[in-house]
Amino acid sequence: MKKRLAFLLALATISAAPLRMPTANAIAGHMRFLASDLLEGREPGTRGFEIAAEYVAAQFAAVxxxxxxxxxxQNVPLRAARVNDTDSSLSINGHPLVANKDYILRSTFGSPISELSAPAVFVGFGIVAPALQYDDYAGVDARGKVVVMISGAPAKFPTDQRAYYSEASLKTRIAAERGAVAVITVQSITDEPRYPFAKRAEQSGMPLMRFxxxxxxxxxxxxxxxxxxxLDRPAAAQLFAGASMTLDAVLADAEKGFAHSFPLNSTVAMRTASVFEDVKSENVVGVLRGSDAKLRNETVVVSAHLDHLGNHSPAKGGDSIYNGAYDNASGIACLIEIARGLVAAPPRRSVIFVALTGEEKGLQGSKFFVRHPPVPRSSIVADVNMDMFLMLYPVADLIALGGEHTSIGPLAARAANAAGMQMSxxxxxxxxxxxxxxxxxxVEGGIPAIHLKPGIKSLDPALDGAAITRNWLRRVYHxxxxxxSQHFDFASGARYVEANLRLVKAIADAPERPTWNRGDFFSRP
Structure with a gap:
């Protein structure tokens, strides 16, 4: 009864609290500066990112x-790594492949030069999931071998587990635990159209980073x-020559949720020459002190990443600046305007607003923030994240990524409805x-988190939200x-900010901190 009362009180704060509502013009103004050519794509370690960081800090102070x-x-030291393709190589059974045509190498961040020659073994999706009674390594010996795997995870997995086990770094750790010396990935039939090999190859000169x-x-x-x-598919097919199944067959079965594992009659030689450089970057952090003497020692984090891909000339010429207007000048604009709205009605808990570095480099800024938090990690009750809110049409609905995992989900639905948006x-x-x-x-740090994204429903029946979104993801994304120069429905952006503003206020005012749903996959015992 007490928990139900606390939940109802939290819902009540969504509509009862006096909040300063965001405006479309304010969102547009922030985005026009952050996505201008002058900032050259805001890559961590560049002058453009530093200017963007100073802008955000000035806006935090102003509100x-x-x-x-x-x-x-919050200083975030980073190491950048580029692969020197002229001093690197990959061959199958002595047949050399062509860099960025047949293969893309990634630095392991271990040493400047890394070499190996080893037999290959196919391990399906490269996943071991005991709770699902699933093991792609069952029946094969990966010790001392190059493991070849398909990207993603079986479609038959529950959505949460499918997301978790698709993560490339987890698959690499699983491979290492089973004694593998190298990992080769082939894009699944589902994944290849989303981020084609040719696009990956074109962007392979962008540095990787680790904090x-x-x-x-x-x-x-x-x-x-x-x-x-x-490996691109034609090159990867060479690995399966003389094997019990062809690459096309295993990819087709993978789309049906079936994976196979078996030795390959191939030996892979790989040499990776990495060039390292230490760079300086930072998360921008501003605090709104809570109004309740007891609860102000607990913190709600509101986050958005400030970085994008930078300034890199394409091999075929053309525009070199990845401005990142939607990704993620939109999220930073929302972050600033949520701060402005909350300052007018400070909640009971404290709120930390953080513009994160290195998201495009593998969530580096947020990983650093969680592992080296500026406040006790136990005091952080939730994260509300914003990334790439697409305002391509009058948006009618929102998606709550992570809403089903914690008690934040119902609060998000109520906040969206109060802002005039459905939840889908x-x-x-x-x-x-x-x-x-x-x-x-x-989430990996055990902190309940949520991320509201636009749905595919349009307020204008003449506009197909699903088709417009798919076209943008395939033609414009990254x-x-x-x-x-794109279309922006900034009125939708203002409603999105309002939904997040109401959600943050509700979490920060609730008598009880958010909790994981009982038995949730991501919860910690």
């Missing part, structure tokens, strides 16, 4: 936030793995979006075309 311990910036631990070591280096590569189920579970933005770093 009335305070710096944390007199500093607006540095206090002892100077790069984070998340997987010991024992000496090579990581992605995720129309794209195969995109496994829950693990692909900064909220997942908080390209220089994501600039301010």
């Amino acid at each position: 009335g936030l305070r710096p944390l311990e007199d500093r607006w910036f 540095l631990e206090p002892d100077g070591r790069p984070s998340d280096v997987v010991e024992g793995i000496r090579g990581v590569a992605t 189920p995720d129309p794209y579970p195969e995109e496994v979006r829950f693990i692909r933005s900064d909220q997942f770093s908080f 390209s220089p075309a994501d600039d301010m």
Whole structure:
């Protein structure tokens, strides 16, 4: 009864609290600056990112936030890695392949030069999931071998587990635990259209990054793995010559949720030459002190990533600046305007607003924030994340990524309705979006988190939201075309900010902190 009363009180705060509502013009203004060519794509470690960070800090100060311990910036040391293709190579049975045509190498961040030659074994999706009684390594010996796997996870997995086990770094750790020395990935039939090999190859010169631990070591280096590569399908087919199944057959079965594992009659030689550079970046952090003497020691985090892909000339010429208007100048604009709205009606708990670095480099800024939090991690009760709100048409509905995992879900639905938006189920579970933005770093740290995304319903019946979204994802996403020349329905953006504003206020005012749903896959015992 007491918990039910607390929940009802939290819902009541959504509509009862006096809030300063966001405006479309304010969102547009922030985005026009952050996505301008002058900032050159806001890649971590560049002058453009530093200008963007200073802008956010100035906006935080202007709306009335305070710096944390007199500093607006949480320093995030990073190590960048580029593969020197002229000094690197990959061959199958002595036949050399062509870099960025047949294969893409990734630095392991272990040493500048990494070499190996080993037999290959196919391991399906490369997943071991005991709770689902699923093991792609059953019946095969990966010790000392190059494991070849398909991207993603079986469609028959529950949505949560499918998202979790699709994550590439988890698959790499699983491979290392079974004694593998290298990992080769082939894109599934589902994944290839979403992020084609040709697009990956075109962007392969962009540096990877890892944040540095206090002892100077790069984070998340997987010991024992000496090579990581992605192969285009025609090149990957060579691995299956003389094997019990062809590549086309295993890919077709994978689409049906069936995976196979078997030795390959191939030996892979791989040499990866990496060039390392240490760069400086930062998360921008502002604080709104809670109004309740007791609850102000607990914190709700509101996050959005500030970085994008930078300035990199394409091989065929053309626009080189990845402006990142939707991804994620939109989220930062929302972050600033939520702060402005909450300052007018401070909630009971404290709220930390953080513009994160390195999301495009593998969630580096949020991982650093969670592992090295500026406040006690136990005091962080929730994260509300915003990333790439597409305002391509008058948006009618929202998707609550993570809403089904915690008690935040019902609050999000009520907040969306109060802002004039419906709540819908995720129309794209195969995109496994829950693990692909900064909220997942908080989930991995045991902190309830949610990320509201636009749905595919349009207020204008003449506009097909699903078709427009799909077209944007395939033609514009992670390209220089994501600039301010696109269409933006800023009125939808204002409603989105309002929904998040009401949600943050409800979480921060609730008598009880959010909880994981009983038995949830992501909850910690």
